[in-house]
Amino acid sequence: MLRALRSIVARDLRLSLRRRGDVLNHLVFFVIVVTLFPLGVGPEPNLMRIMAPGIVWVAALLAAMLSLQRLFASDYADGTLEQMLISAQPLGLIVVGKIVAHWLMSGLPLTLLAPVLGLQFDLPQQALGVLTLSLLIGTPVLSLIGAVGAALTLGVRGEGVLLALLVLPLYIPVLIFGAGGVAAMANGLGAGPHLSLLGAFLAISCVVAPWAACVALRVAYD
Amino acid sequence: MLRALRSIVARDLRLSLRRRGDVLNHLVFFVIVVTLFPLGVGPEPNLMRIMAPGIVWVAALLAAMLSLQRLFASDYADGTLEQMLISAQPLGLIVVGKIVAHWLMSGLPLTLLAPVLGLQFDLPQQALGVLTLSLLIGTPVLSLIGAVGAALTLGVRGEGVLLALLVLPLYIPVLIFGAGGVAAMANGLGAGPHLSLLGAFLAISCVVAPWAACVALRVAYD
Amino acid sequence: MKATTLEAHADGRGNALLRFAAPQAFFPLAGKMIPWFAALAVVFAVGGLYVSFFVAPTDFQQGESYRVIFIHVPAAWMSMFLYVVMAAWAAFGLILNTRLSGMMASAIAPTGALFTFIALWTGALWGKPTWGTWWVWDARLTSELILLFLYLGFIALTTAIDDPRRAERAGAVLAIVGVINVPIIYFSVKWWNTLHQGASVSLTKAPSMAATMLAGMFLMALAAWMYSFAAALWRVRSIILERERDALWVRERGGGA
Amino acid sequence: MNWGSLENFLAMGGYGLYVWGSYGVTLLCIAVELWALARRSRRAQPEQRA
Amino acid sequence: MKPRHRRLALVVAGVAALGIAAALVLNAFQSNLVFFFSPSQVAAKEAPVNRTFRLGGMVEKGSMKRLPDGLTVQFVVTDTAKTIPVQYKGILPDLFREGKGVIAQGKLELDGVFRAQEVLAKHDENYMPPEAADAIAKAQKGELPKK
Amino acid sequence: MLEARDLACERGDVRLFAGVSFALAAGELLLVQGPNGSGKTSLLRLVAGLSRPAAGDIRWTGEDIRKLRENYARELLFVGHANAVKDEFSADENLAVARELAGRKSTPLERADALERIGLAARARLPARYLSQGQKRRVALARLCLAADTPLWILDEPFAALDARALATVVALVDEHLARGGMAILTTHQEVAIATRLRHVIALD
Amino acid sequence: MLEARDLACERGDVRLFAGVSFALAAGELLLVQGPNGSGKTSLLRLVAGLSRPAAGDIRWTGEDIRKLRENYARELLFVGHANAVKDEFSADENLAVARELAGRKSTPLERADALERIGLAARARLPARYLSQGQKRRVALARLCLAADTPLWILDEPFAALDARALATVVALVDEHLARGGMAILTTHQEVAIATRLRHVIALD
Numbered sequence A, B: 001m002l003r004a005l006r007s008i009v010a011r012d013l014r015l016s017l018r019r020r021g022d023v024l025n026h027l028v029f030f031v032i033v034v035t036l037f038p039l040g041v042g043p044e045p046n047l048m049r050i051m052a053p054g055i056v057w058v059a060a061l062l063a064a065m066l067s068l069q070r071l072f073a074s075d076y077a078d079g080t081l082e083q084m085l086i087s088a089q090p091l092g093l094i095v096v097g098k099i100v101a102h103w104l105m106s107g108l109p110l111t112l113l114a115p116v117l118g119l120q121f122d123l124p125q126q127a128l129g130v131l132t133l134s135l136l137i138g139t140p141v142l143s144l145i146g147a148v149g150a151a152l153t154l155g156v157r158g159e160g161v162l163l164a165l166l167v168l169p170l171y172i173p174v175l176i177f178g179a180g181g182v183a184a185m186a187n188g189l190g191a192g193p194h195l196s197l198l199g200a201f202l203a204i205s206c207v208v209a210p211w212a213a214c215v216a217l218r219v220a221y222d
Numbered sequence C: 001m002k003a004t005t006l007e008a009h010a011d012g013r014g015n016a017l018l019r020f021a022a023p024q025a026f027f028p029l030a031g032k033m034i035p036w037f038a039a040l041a042v043v044f045a046v047g048g049l050y051v052s053f054f055v056a057p058t059d060f061q062q063g064e065s066y067r068v069i070f071i072h073v074p075a076a077w078m079s080m081f082l083y084v085v086m087a088a089w090a091a092f093g094l095i096l097n098t099r100l101s102g103m104m105a106s107a108i109a110p111t112g113a114l115f116t117f118i119a120l121w122t123g124a125l126w127g128k129p130t131w132g133t134w135w136v137w138d139a140r141l142t143s144e145l146i147l148l149f150l151y152l153g154f155i156a157l158t159t160a161i162d163d164p165r166r167a168e169r170a171g172a173v174l175a176i177v178g179v180i181n182v183p184i185i186y187f188s189v190k191w192w193n194t195l196h197q198g199a200s201v202s203l204t205k206a207p208s209m210a211a212t213m214l215a216g217m218f219l220m221a222l223a224a225w226m227y228s229f230a231a232a233l234w235r236v237r238s239i240i241l242e243r244e245r246d247a248l249w250v251r252e253r254g255g256g257a
Numbered sequence D: 001m002n003w004g005s006l007e008n009f010l011a012m013g014g015y016g017l018y019v020w021g022s023y024g025v026t027l028l029c030i031a032v033e034l035w036a037l038a039r040r041s042r043r044a045q046p047e048q049r050a
Numbered sequence E: 001m002k003p004r005h006r007r008l009a010l011v012v013a014g015v016a017a018l019g020i021a022a023a024l025v026l027n028a029f030q031s032n033l034v035f036f037f038s039p040s041q042v043a044a045k046e047a048p049v050n051r052t053f054r055l056g057g058m059v060e061k062g063s064m065k066r067l068p069d070g071l072t073v074q075f076v077v078t079d080t081a082k083t084i085p086v087q088y089k090g091i092l093p094d095l096f097r098e099g100k101g102v103i104a105q106g107k108l109e110l111d112g113v114f115r116a117q118e119v120l121a122k123h124d125e126n127y128m129p130p131e132a133a134d135a136i137a138k139a140q141k142g143e144l145p146k147k
Numbered sequence F, G: 001m002l003e004a005r006d007l008a009c010e011r012g013d014v015r016l017f018a019g020v021s022f023a024l025a026a027g028e029l030l031l032v033q034g035p036n037g038s039g040k041t042s043l044l045r046l047v048a049g050l051s052r053p054a055a056g057d058i059r060w061t062g063e064d065i066r067k068l069r070e071n072y073a074r075e076l077l078f079v080g081h082a083n084a085v086k087d088e089f090s091a092d093e094n095l096a097v098a099r100e101l102a103g104r105k106s107t108p109l110e111r112a113d114a115l116e117r118i119g120l121a122a123r124a125r126l127p128a129r130y131l132s133q134g135q136k137r138r139v140a141l142a143r144l145c146l147a148a149d150t151p152l153w154i155l156d157e158p159f160a161a162l163d164a165r166a167l168a169t170v171v172a173l174v175d176e177h178l179a180r181g182g183m184a185i186l187t188t189h190q191e192v193a194i195a196t197r198l199r200h201v202i203a204l205d
């Protein structure tokens, strides 16, 4: 069971690495989006400091979302997904494997990079810690929920935007509590409650998302 | 010549409409991104008013970018693009047609919707006018530059993010002057210079972008 | 080897310049030039550093912090210069379809990105004590940042495409489109009168800088030039070997060495 | 320019962090590039045949 | 159209577009693109109210003083025609000197005082040793330099 | 072993077929014939468990395949119109991944043999993106060389894009499979000679 | 009319072929043969002007095709491995778009006739997404029925996925085309009988 999971994760990771610079590209996208905002809004340091957690979180969210499209779509297009559906491994296992791989390639690097970007916005030390922690708890939720959206929009045209449409509303609570926690910390309040709410989201989506994604995949072929 | 152009635009428009809700999806995405920010940053009316032009412009930019991926990719995947390369119409004409169609389906609706969103941020009347005008001049530039990026990343894996990487830096000036013009107007200054710079960008990219996109397309097949 | 490419005909016509545009002929030439450029780079750098730290006096306004100039300005110059050279090679390759051109463009990009990064980094470090901030969204700074993104985009694009011929032609299109940014960087301080200072050195007026300072800056700039040449040539040699791995002359090289 | 002592030289009139930060990172970058170049060149060499 | 005519038409259109672009750029640089104002412009009420902008000019000689709280400084920014008083609470950059260029970012309050959030030093493109600067200053003004 | 009763299939408002029944025992071949669009692919997908029939049911060793799920899938090898070949992976890697999905490990040696047999040895390490149409099909079919232990093969136009030699190889593979007691369901528009007496034919129209 | 001299093609580090020359005059057929991966598709794409040869040149009425561009393309009909069929459009719409790309208008009646002939009349209004493999191929080939005025046909395995009837129709279409003085370049792995004496064969390996 675990061996099978590992081999699926390994396959997806290898695939991502083969598409050269996939991880790097995510990071650069993340950095660029974070950089765009000061440009659009105008560079007031005070304003920037207030906006920082929100911007970093929104950028993380968009980066996660963009990469979702490839979670199932390429496997769907070339017929690999139908092989997975009638594979000797339970579908649930495959889905979990793909989600884990997705997080390792998108969520985790973002989380590691975020403190550096936060620094650029002059965020205080503890706020940086909370930012990292909130991303660490929050980005898996993004991958989990995203997987459901990606499965639902399989083979539907206008995929990209429809996916965004389905997934973003579900991302909003994560965004609010993620960014909220950082803001709270930056203002000298504790981030505990925000983080525990994020944790709760994580727990719930760990249960619901893989199941929902499996159902959605089967429906896509029926 | 013009007839051929019209038929290409018509084809792409029909295709977009057939992919149900394509236009609508763009708009909803735009609205959602614009709405995410107040959620991420926290709703202070003053802050919001200052940030509004930047946010609307960044959202427009991301919406345009997301939809770029489908500008050539689906035609590439199913072989239509190679038919276009050896079509009786000059490739330049086809590319221009596709860019026009892209703008009609993404830039134009955004432009029409923006004043409503601006209202939500409590922007003054003239600033709304400038917002619309700046989008009207700026979004074609986004489509034009985007076409070059989309053509360059054709068939390259990790497309989506690589496209963002190539195109976003070139979008930065448009963002700065677009949002800057609105902000200037909101503060009682004229937006004239910003708008004429945007116009200059439009003129330059009208010349450079179709040529570059054509070369890139031919390169993609060589 | 390839009858269609320009360089193959060149030999017959006896055009020496074009002959060296063939990778096979350029490879040993580059190999011979690298040590010279490298040596010159070291000499200029040692001289430049000596002048920078032990000859050039303290500045009347900035005190010792101005010594960042000896890195910042050469790096900033190189960042723009290398981009233009890269784009020129790229355009050349796109039009004439010579094999070496694309390789040269790919060889220059990383060094260009490096100098752009150094210009940004040293500028930021210099900005803190002088202006009072690491970073502002001033036109000069922003356009230089875009330059870095353009370099990175070029590198990302060319590495993402694995057919080298297609990769360098696609990169060429991007490089050419991005050239627009260079004059914007250069003239930005004139057009937008913001934080970054204007030119201290220009063709049209006498430099507004003490002679020893200027000497240090020029020495360092020369070192940067020599270094860039050496690095680009070294890289292009690797690229030639990678691309022509199966060509007879490369395989013979492996066997004979 | 006579710095008098090593401390003075390192302090750079109070700007040591900035000046040495610039030179240091530059040196580091160049070192990294040279290392990468050497590695690439080593890998690109055609393998020796017996 | 014959191919040659078409190419000609394209070239003409391209040149025309570039011409338009140049004209638009020139037009743009006639006016103020960034929120950057001189004291004269502020005095002429060209600057926005209640919005952050940048005020640029020279720090007037002898205008700098520290307010009783020990943190806030006040000085006057001039472009030799008009002057604007500026208040700032925070650390000044090293290059901040009376008689030298400065860029202050902040808002103009109703009392006519510019409350800066950030003060940046703008310096010129001159680099020289202090002795040379002294000599130049002496030669120009015939007075002893401050430093 | 495999038994289908009264299968019907609807796509949109069209009823493609109804009342299709068959039973397949060890060593037997089922040929599904019919012109383009007659529903061959649709039938094969039903049997593979990829979609559900509008009517009727399909049993494997007496149990409904939708209940069995992975336990049925483990016994099954399906090659559809789509090759399920990853452009980024080489032929060898693609084969390894396919074997893992089938729940079996494969050694590099086995895979090399399989690719040799199907005629891909020379391109085994090239990313599949660069392979020709027929070579991609061969990657998908290389699985057949390693699937001796998988009793049921469902092959939807396996010969499309193959040249004569590869076609003969695949035919031989199917022959061997049937000879060792395997089952196969096949569609093809080409004339091929599979040497078995135990052949059923379903003709759709 | 069409003349190729000393063509060579390289993919990656492999030289697929070199020194391929041929000339094709009105009413002549060129058959390109060879096993999978021998470079048939690559050759056809060179001739269509989709990629450039590593060596050699291709002339149409004496002029280089890369100079002629659209003027060559106007004389050309290319059916590749990919169908160039839009999933969202019906067979009829797909055909109309393809004709427009070829620079010709088509009336609904003409298109209906073409679809009738190729055997798609019953599914002419269904989005192509729902069509079967062979039906999609037929949509791509329906262009042949309307391309009487296009002298050069380049068909890369047109018969893949077609059933026997459709195959016969396409063969008949090629026959007619040759009979009225058209030219055709063809690859296929199947045995087909095209009734022309004026046949050249290139065998790649």
Ligand code: HEM
Pocket: C069, C072, C073, C076, C077, C119, C120, C121, C122, C123, C124, C126, C127, C128, C130, C131, C134, C135, C140, C141, C142, C144, C145, C185, C186, C196, C197, C198, C199, C200, C201, C202
């Ligand atoms: C991140 C911040 C900075 C960036 C991106 C940057 C960028 C550049 C660029 C691109 C150039 C070359 C353009 C030209 O030759 O005109 C340049 C030149 C120069 N920069 Fe910076 N700079 C930064 C900060 C600074 C700071 C803080 C100072 C001094 C306090 C400074 C002083 C200079 C000088 C003296 C030149 C040479 C001008 C000339 O003589 O041509 N820069 N910088």
Ligand SMILES: Nc1ncnc2c1ncn2[C@@H]1O[C@H](COP(=O)(O)OP(=O)(O)OP(=O)(O)O)[C@@H](O)[C@H]1O
Pocket: F011, F012, F013, F014, F016, F034, F035, F036, F037, F038, F039, F040, F041, F042, F043, G123, G126, G130, G131, G132, G133, G134, G135, G161, G163
């Ligand atoms: N929504 C729909 N409405 C009407 N007909 C449909 C719909 N979806 C599919 N079809 C029809 O169902 C059939 C599907 O057939 P299938 O793919 O099983 O054919 P096949 O026998 O495999 O053909 P081929 O030999 O071309 O592969 C096609 O005729 C198709 O037109």
Ligand SMILES: Nc1ncnc2c1ncn2[C@@H]1O[C@H](COP(=O)(O)OP(=O)(O)OP(=O)(O)O)[C@@H](O)[C@H]1O
Pocket: F123, F126, F130, F131, F132, F133, F134, F135, F161, G011, G012, G013, G014, G016, G034, G035, G036, G037, G038, G039, G040, G041, G042, G043
């Ligand atoms: N980068 C590369 N490196 C090595 N070989 C390559 C590369 N790219 C393509 N090839 C080879 O080039 C050939 C392309 O052949 P092409 O597609 O023209 O074959 P074909 O004759 O049409 O075959 P089929 O009958 O399968 O359609 C294949 O053998 C492929 O493996």
Ligand SMILES: [Mg+2]
Pocket: F040, F041, F042, F081, F156, G132, G133, G134
């Ligand atoms: Mg079928």
Ligand SMILES: [Mg+2]
Pocket: F132, F133, F134, G040, G041, G042, G081, G156
């Ligand atoms: Mg082929």
